Amino acid sequence: MGRTDNFPTDGAPAIHLEQLCRHYRMGETVIRAVDGVTLAVRAGEFVALLGSSGSGKSSVLNLIAGLDRPTSGSVIVNDRNLAQLSREELARYRLRTVGMVFQSFNLIASMTLAENVELPMRFAEVDRAKRDSLAREALSRVGLQARMKHRPSELSGGEQQRAALARALINRPQLLLADEPTGNLDSRTGTEIMNMVRDFNQQMGMTVVMVTHERTLAERYAERLIFLADGKLISDEANSGVIATAEAERGQR
């Protein structure tokens, strides 16, 4: 538990959860999906949220993503409390600050890869001419330059997730949130995706929060492993092996 209350001086907390609660009312009963989580993540850190299904890890991720609002407590990202933002401000936050990837890729089926990657730029009102070249660039970075005009259904799972990654990063977010990104992939393509995520984390200094139930995956990539159960934080461990390589990598830059 050492690292949560002992930040390195180089990184102010990019994400700060304070007594975060998200309760759902289901008829008479109240489901405490997130129940008093306090957590700080430094800028540039790669954090894994672990837990069995129903542990509340995805709910925490959605709260950080600004897709959901806490019942109580606060989510502070870059000194802004998401709980106090308007719907409009929250949408802008999702557009500019956050990139998301999902287990089921969530590409829009009726659009080509290029159009999918372009979509966040449409919402951000980027010029059309600029959009084309940026989308091309993003897709070549994930090795899909030849697949730009294809629809998601014509691609393999790994390719789809790479496209989703390109889309998540197109508006240059500071925060990459990944919800079981390898859940629908075989281990080889999963590794491929995770290597990319790690590269973005290390080369661009992007903060990564990944939700997973695979401990081995988390141990291979994340600097910190945070375990949740029944909506509560039960442990927060530094992953020394990864930290060493990550710091070596950062040192090189």
Add this chain to the structure above:
Amino acid sequence: MKLPDLAELAVRNLRESVLRNSLTTMGISVGVASLVAMLSLGIGLQQLASRRLMKSGLFDTVVVTSRRDLRNFNREEERNGPAPGESRILDEPTRQEIERLPNVLEAYPDIRFITELRYEDKAHLTMIAALPASAKSTDAFESVKGHFFSSETAPEAVIQKSFAEELLGRTPKPGLDETNVAELAAPLLGKELTMRYAQREAAKTASSAPAASTGDEGMAGAAYSVVSRELKLTIVGVADLDPESMRGPTRARVFLPLKLAESLHVMQPTDLREMSRSAGDQPLYSSVSVRVKNPSQVQAVEDAIKKMGFNTFSILDASKSIQQFFKVLDVFLGIFGSLALAVASIGIVNTLVMAILERRREIGIMKAIGASDGDVKKLFFAEAGAMGVLGGIVGVALGWAIGQVINLGTNIYLKSQSFPPEHFWAVPWWLVGVAIIFSVLVSLLSGLYPAGRAARLDPVQALRYE
């Protein structure tokens, strides 16, 4: 999101489910078409009616009569108006005074009398009316065969086609009268008519008037004699004029130039009543027709003439209620037309609500990657709007086509019934614009609820289920 992007996304979304969206758009088209069809029928009928009425020449005409005249048009005014003693007589100086009023084109006396005409030694008794030179330009004499009077004083006559038939000893065949005017005119043009009439001459003494009785209430001095005269007239034209038309020279079947008719001093029915006032040769008019520059000025001219102390009558009073009738008709037709559009708008709501259910996940994704509520709302609005624009354009075309078909059908029927073809249908440009705008507005209104619902969709819920 910028407008071009919005439009592009909307169109691509519409193309994703082509069948459903085109059916919905067809629904709007039918709605717009019925609206356009109904309203253009209303407008067409109104135009037909006003065309017919304008042809009659009555819309720009005010008929002026003396208040002393028994044949007052306005009974109310007769009771409330000035006493007969104050009222003025209608004579030549008054006519000139009226002619000098602003917006008055001309004022001419209505001269008409019944007399005997001889053609090839057969006598025909008929109503004769005088026409001013300006009558030539009215639609009533557009279809005259031969020509109009060569001058205001020429001893010429234009005869009405039923009189032409009478002269030639033919019996009129109903339904076929449109075609045989030329045929009637051919043997008559240039032929001579002999008119026998009674001329009024001012007499020095009452006793010297043999044919007319003077006033028997001691009004000596104001007397005249009546002399029988003959005048040879050349038939110059045969007019295809409806003798029942409401225009000034009502029921007259032979027309003479106005100045010629005036110079004849034909005995008028009013002479018997007005003789006490008649000063020598100065004629008195039973009524004067005043032509106004523009139908919209009729009211003002009427008021000015009433102030002078005369009774006036114009068809304007009648046309007001006709216009009102058509306004009401348009409203009713519009309401019936709109009903179909209302049904179509339910179709839009249904289609878009279905689209929300279907695209639930897509909306969730868009929100997750940064779409605001406004973006989602605008997208659905744009889709509704696009359906409205397309439906409006197709609908106007469809409505126009329906109109053409009905017009064609009606005219075929009219032809079989020996009536001239008519335009019942008019689609003015403003109606095209209004119909399309209306269609877009209705579509946007229908999109209001679905768009709001899509915008409020919870992204976590939307993304949860596969």
